[in-house]
Amino acid sequence: MSVPTPRYERAARRAQADGRIPALAVALHRADREPWVFAVGDSGNPAHPLGPDTRFRIGSVTKTFTAVLVMQARDEGLLDLDQPVSAHLDVPAHGDATIRRLLSHTAGFQREPYGDVWDTLITPDAGRMLAELDRAERVLPNARRYHYSNLGLAVLGQLVAKLRGGTWEELVAELVLGPLGLYRTTVARPDEAAVGYLVDAYSDAVRPEPPVDLAGVGPAAQLWSSAGDMAKWAAFLASPEIIDPGGRILAAATVDEMRWPLTTTDESLWAAGFGLGLILVPEGKRVTHVGHDGAMPGFLAGVYGRRGGDGNPGALGCAVLGSSGTAGETNELVHDLLRMAVESDPAEIAPWRPAPPAPAAYRSLLGRWWSEGMEFVFAWHDGRLQARAAEAPASRPPAVFEPLRGEADVLRTVSGREAGELLRLTRDDAGAVVRMHWATYRFTRLQEGFDGGLASDGPD
Template sequence: MTTPQEELLPSTRRALLHRIAAAQADGRAPSVVAAVVRGGRTVWTGARAWSGEAVPDADTQYRIGSITKTFTAVLVLRLRDEGVLDLEDPLEKHLPGTGAGKATVAELLAHAGGLAAETPGPWWERTPGALRPELADVLGERPVVHPAGRRFHYSNPGYALLGALVERLRGASWEDVLRREVLEPLGLPRTGVRPLAPHADGWAVHPWADVVLPEPAEDLGRMAPAGQLWSTVGDLARFADFLVRGDERVLGAASLGEMRTPAAPAEAADVAGGYAYGLGMELRHQEGRALVGHTGSLPGFLACLTIGVEDDVAAVVLANCTAGIPVFSLAADLVRTVAEAEPRIPAPWQPMREADPELLELVGPWYWGTQAYALKLSADGLLSLEPLSGTGRRSRFRPNGDGTWPGLEGYYAGEVLTPVRRPDGSVGHLDVGSFVFTRRPYDGNAPVPGGVDPEGWRGTG
């Protein structure tokens, strides 16, 4: 139940309904159901269905395919945060004997482990998991097709390995660990490995005729961590909010931010298309908007969860057809519709509670050579270095507790900003990863690398 302040405008709600109605009709989908989350709350749900299909609601289950991978990645990051493993550990350290153990945990999460995209035939999504009872059956005789760490190559078997890793380190099935550590704490009762009524049936729609064919719904066995789950737009809306804000019972906001950070070497076509991959999450750019989340598909079902983090708007789309609905474009349009029709209202500006004179001495204009920068101090206690021209390297820096400031993003991520003081205690210059920033361009009183001509600045007359 939303409060009046949280409700969308009638015009926005109609635009959302029109978008999914057009998608269902144009895509000839048996049904489509969607939800929009804003400010951590579900503010809209909508659905369309053919006359022979019950109109779904926020509680109707669909298969969500590879969105399952994001759930598996959360389990792995939990193990890292507990100190049970390191993301740079080779798989062999914890799960020996697979034949793919040179890949690190991080590389598997980011689809950069060099593993094959699919299992040996027959196609695992449309056949019983009992055909592949062991990891060796999932990986086959040639599990590795690229050198580990060199390129992004989407791998479903890679996530089967991560699920097996979870099982080995937790001493319980992937299903049980997922339910105990993620689904129950987050309150996702309608998410699980098997369908529970009410649920949609999967259909294939003939490409050249308005007729349909039922699709099989197989138990994927060892491949479950790559795509087994069923869920609802209601549950996935709550999961989307968790992926932004975190929940210390499951995974903190910092680790979720790490999941949303590009982690795989991108292919040239992916760079051009605005696509990257983090740790179990897809990162895309659509019409200038950064979106994170995951898509999913299994025979008979399509799914997408996408989040505009800056807009604080997320969308979930589920459909029960094998093809025909461009679910990412549809979900991205739902985010854009809300973000543009009802822009996020910024929180009120707040000043700092206390002013530290030593920090105030750092702020203001600085020069790297002849390029002008501004160093600013915000109420959250971070410093930001920004080029005054509007283009160039920029970063925020956090206090390290010893007078130094590690960078948080961009070129200066991990590099250290150090205020260097003169004998009288005043700040003479800033050292940022060996770059010297001075109060005047090429200040002769600062240790500018290469020195400064002693005659100083001059005209040409």
């Protein structure tokens, strides 16, 4: 990072001062720059002063790792997202909750496992947590609405552990942290850990919060990490094709599936949504921040990657970790820094370069077509057939097609408008495309009504 660094530092210093956060660590990761890491304050750990290697509790950001473990198992055929929990776990109650509903917090599970765990600071082990599901409430009907549940994600973590024949702790280290090189992310509290504090509301006094081992609830909030590791993780959630091009962790298409919003967290504001284990924060103009917040006694964390938007270099991720459990500035700063990164230091504009022409089989269909009275433009860019409504803004992604294997004149819409639908081509005797059907709607070169008459001819 070059010119904007003082701006980033000032924003971090302002958040630390305004939020009265004993230790604050921030990091930005992007595809076209060296990672930027900054820390301000005091770790509270004399043996390990605050620095790039300082670790913080990341709380519910842990859920994103558990969600990835679930999706890995799905991709390997070990489970189906629409299967009930009881297909894999012998539970005394609520076994009808599906894996997809638990990932999106729409299964209606109560927030925490049975018992007053935040009074005793003792959480059940995995066996007891599952055995006591009949003492936990289903506080809302299945699929009724969003209701955040640590219990739900903890159950999923133990489900994957049983499928794999190991522990959740072993799996997250072996299948995610190691392959992605997140070596400063651990299940156990490391020696380099900052002390988490409760900051007095009416003075500048601070009180260390007790460390809590979540035991069987670990898949919901157990991990510790550094700002640098978490910025890289956020970049992965935003751009897996850049961070993990070989798909060792997950195929990019699977991460894309996780980012699709399944519910909104507030029925009137629509300010945030949930996908499969991921929080989605719309920023306007087709920009979304994807990731998760985290909270544990004495700690707050915000870990998000930025999707879309002008100036985005790709693999743009940010992490803000703080050693106060009450400073909302921690969770606000992560979004501020992501915005600042593209405003103050946008990606370079890549020059346009000529490319090979479209394949001969598709050249006759390029250009303008009409359907339902509206005009569309079909074009060949980046080695693929694309289409968009003529009046669509440039920021709206086009529909993209891929040929259907074994059928020369049938293509599948793989992204954008009408994703999943077929495009069928009709040719004349010379082989030129003269008509198309997309999602069964007829496309013609002239503006026709549904009866086939030309709009220019007027009524019969």
